[in-house]
Amino acid sequence: MRNIKKKLYTFIVLLVFAGISSADIAMAQSERPLAIVKRFKPDVTLQNLDIDKYIKLDLEENKGERLFDGDSLSTDEEGFALVVFMDASVAKVKPSSLLILNGSVATASKAMNTRINLKNGEIFLNVEPQGGNDFEVATNRSLASVQGTDFGSRFDGFVWVEEGQVDVTALNSGQTVSLFEQMYAQVDEQGNNVDSGTLTNEELNSLGEGYSEMENDLIQKEIKLRFRDQNGQLREITIDVFEEGEN
Template structure:
């Protein structure tokens, strides 16, 4: 029996995901569009949507590239990690004991999107691509972080830190807003009235980022240019960022 290498299988799954993105780009008329894709995960991770009676416990043999739609919730158990790719090419790393709800929409005819993550529990770290006309937000019960392109982390208790770029943090109850830049943090108090902010030391920043690399070790980021013809026969191209595993044989 012919043996199929892990590298071939990985490339095949990557191809399927990319083709799914292309199909979404071409079929702009479709109303129900996914916002993100669970690209990698470590058990146990669950995707649910109570309104749709959806409950999927992700399985490595069946749920590679599981799509996330508006209203979907993603749970990670005490040992679970997840890596989520959004359609605007932003990436979220989700730590154990986390619960997030994704919302938003993708409008390919206008090349715009808006994404909102409601972080109900736990921690996430995000690499958000420069947004242009797009909107990307992370909300907790206390705070709202508006992002235009940055690397930053967020906790469900209203704590936000920035590794690179800029994040505007707003206290939900009072409306107070502060702008955070590289190596800065903000903590919104429990009533959502006041924001404490300041600068992080290199060690403090390193401690906050610790553990988020559990799902992206040995990954190489690559850009793939895909060309296709739209419904009007016009030649178009999109750039897709994919991640390939290093050292797979």
């Protein structure tokens, strides 16, 4: 079931970026987004203090809003967000959360480095295999390094894994623990020690509650994907993709 979900999310991300390309958005290397807000439930706010950016997302105007290096995303006490990254990884953001995105995306290759700085709240991620890329989730006490997995992270340094592997490091001491399926880690407030163990099925299910808010049945669509190749020529292909249905 988890593998099926991963494949479906891969189809979703194709639709997201196809929609952007069909609008003929030409982005310079410095303007390439790290991710897109695919779905959200108000209130969700985007900010970037470096460029005086403030957007309160609107359901009619801001579907597919792009996220760039340095952007922050915050949800209120009833807000949810589903964020799709350029590599097809997916982050589900719970209410009362605040995260800051940092990273870079190459224009002529699949090279991408991503760090989510989780300042408040909780997220769950379906991370695609990274190859030589870096995908990290940081808090003020912990760092989770990922190569392709399904896992959750809280701002208080608690990490749990549904599938795959996550390496959790205490920022102050450098102690690192590798987590595998159905394991957890808790980094203490000082960032010195990592306590880890195994979750029961009931505990794992409880941790996963609430993340289905952004999931709906998928419907098949045929879309035209337009993009510019390395020579600057406009290309177009037609593909079958799946999009999330509306409530």
